[in-house]
Amino acid sequence: MNYHKRFTDQTLAERLQSAGAVLIEGTKGCGKTETAKQMAASVVHFDADEQVKIKMQIDPRSVLTGAAPSLLDEWQEYPQIWNYVRREVDERRLKGQFILTGSATPDDKARRHSGAGRFSVIKMRPMSFFEKGWSTGEVGLAALMRGEAPVSESVAFELGDFAEKMTLGGWPGMIGENVMDGLRFVSDYIALIAEVDLSRVSEKRRDPYKVKRLLQSLARNISTEATLAALSKDAGGSDGDLDDETTADYLSALERLMVIDNLPAWNTHIRSADMLRKSPKRHFADPSLAVGALGLSADKLTADLNFFGLLFESLVIRDLRIYADASGGSVFHYRDSRGTEVDAIVEYADGTWGAFEIKLGIGAADEAAANLKKFAGKIDTDKVKPPAALTVITGNGFAYRRPDGVNVVPMSALTA
Numbered sequence: 001m002n003y004h005k006r007f008t009d010q011t012l013a014e015r016l017q018s019a020g021a022v023l024i025e026g027t028k029g030c031g032k033t034e035t036a037k038q039m040a041a042s043v044v045h046f047d048a049d050e051q052v053k054i055k056m057q058i059d060p061r062s063v064l065t066g067a068a069p070s071l072l073d074e075w076q077e078y079p080q081i082w083n084y085v086r087r088e089v090d091e092r093r094l095k096g097q098f099i100l101t102g103s104a105t106p107d108d109k110a111r112r113h114s115g116a117g118r119f120s121v122i123k124m125r126p127m128s129f130f131e132k133g134w135s136t137g138e139v140g141l142a143a144l145m146r147g148e149a150p151v152s153e154s155v156a157f158e159l160g161d162f163a164e165k166m167t168l169g170g171w172p173g174m175i176g177e178n179v180m181d182g183l184r185f186v187s188d189y190i191a192l193i194a195e196v197d198l199s200r201v202s203e204k205r206r207d208p209y210k211v212k213r214l215l216q217s218l219a220r221n222i223s224t225e226a227t228l229a230a231l232s233k234d235a236g237g238s239d240g241d242l243d244d245e246t247t248a249d250y251l252s253a254l255e256r257l258m259v260i261d262n263l264p265a266w267n268t269h270i271r272s273a274d275m276l277r278k279s280p281k282r283h284f285a286d287p288s289l290a291v292g293a294l295g296l297s298a299d300k301l302t303a304d305l306n307f308f309g310l311l312f313e314s315l316v317i318r319d320l321r322i323y324a325d326a327s328g329g330s331v332f333h334y335r336d337s338r339g340t341e342v343d344a345i346v347e348y349a350d351g352t353w354g355a356f357e358i359k360l361g362i363g364a365a366d367e368a369a370a371n372l373k374k375f376a377g378k379i380d381t382d383k384v385k386p387p388a389a390l391t392v393i394t395g396n397g398f399a400y401r402r403p404d405g406v407n408v409v410p411m412s413a414l415t416a
Contacts (some may be wrong), residue, residue, distance in 0.1 A: 023119050027285040030103075032124050040099055044072050045074065046076075064088050069096050070098050075101070103257065125261070129412060132170065141415070155410045163308070182288065186288045187295065188292075190212070190289060210235070213235040224282055225277070260284055261318075263281040263317055265278045274338045312360045329347060343357050356393055364392075369408075399413050
């Protein structure tokens with residue numbers, strides 16, 4: 001299979017120039033190993049090489065002798081290797097020695113010394129629309145954040161085609177496959193999480209039926225701030241609600257597997273006395289997992305446009321995070337006690353920020369633009385910068401700047 005370029009390629013190359021070891025984290029199947037192999041001079045598969053098990057028992061440092069940069073794939077299978085890598089980096093005093101990839105975070109019982117000054121961490125997600133060739137790339141997020149006006153041709157848009165793309169998701173292994181293959185992939189992915197992965201990562205048996213119900217609840221509540229109690233109640237089956245402690249435990253394990261990728265709330269200075277809400281919004285690493293959890297199809301998605309809209313929001317959030325990561329930004333959401341809500345805030349370390357509303361149809365652009373202007377009026381610009389961009393991201397149409405200064409950009413024209 002031909003390798004498809006990722007935004008992480010450039011990030012990884014830069015980090016190898018500045019750190020002794022680079023850790024790439026992301027849910028399984030998102031492409032970490034293949035991306036790392038593009039830069040690696042040697043590879044050690046911790047999850048598949050029987051020789052590794054023997055070496056780790058006799059002399060762990062012997063697995064670190066490959067040509068640099070050496071890829072240590074699925075390193076979390078032997079968490080103690082972290083400390084050996086740290087020591088090796090200290091002794092060699094060279095940059096770009098190791099790349100570690102992992103699809104799960106080791107539990108707290110694994111003693112790891114700080115990697116500060118030795119490790120650089122990259123969060124990798126499934127592929128964006130642009131990386132999969134589904135976006136023209138005529139409008140860059142970085143350009144929007146510099147205040148540039150967007151321009152693009154009108155993008156082709158059919159709801160059924162969009163639903164199929166959402167079902168296939170951003171999984172590199174699904175490039176060139178049909179929608180039925182995509183449905184089988186995400187259904188199997190969910191089944192493996194429930195039946196195998198959650199028990200493996202937490203080192204104790206989990207009830208697959210309860211895990212599956214929780215995954216379905218997360219899917220039904222995607223792009224919302226559903227509380228722990230709400231998820232527990234919604235995930236309840238014939239034997240009653242899940243208790244909050246069990247739900248919290250399962251959610252923690254899903255976070256360690258990087259299957260869920262919640263969107264944190266933005267903290268900022270506002271002029272009004274409204275209280276800022278702190279709850280994260282619920283998202284999967286890829287919205288196709290919600291499709292798999294609920295056993296949906298492209299036809300079922302197009303028959304429920306309200307739910308389709310929530311999935312579309314999650315899809316855009318995934319891509320905004322990928323594009324923001326490429327230029328050093330972070331993504332949040334905003335909601336206050338008066339109900340003012342903004343789907344996404346992109347912020348950079350220098351305080352530059354922009355606000356984004358996400359609407360499936362271009363017909364909702366007027367309402368979304370008005371909400372963005374109202375929100376911008378609440379910000380205390382004596383304490384924070386004024387917004388660099390106010391933008392509505394849609395499923396169709398073309399990119400332009402409205403007379404009120406709000407940008408409108410179709411997702412299929414967006415890139416980093």
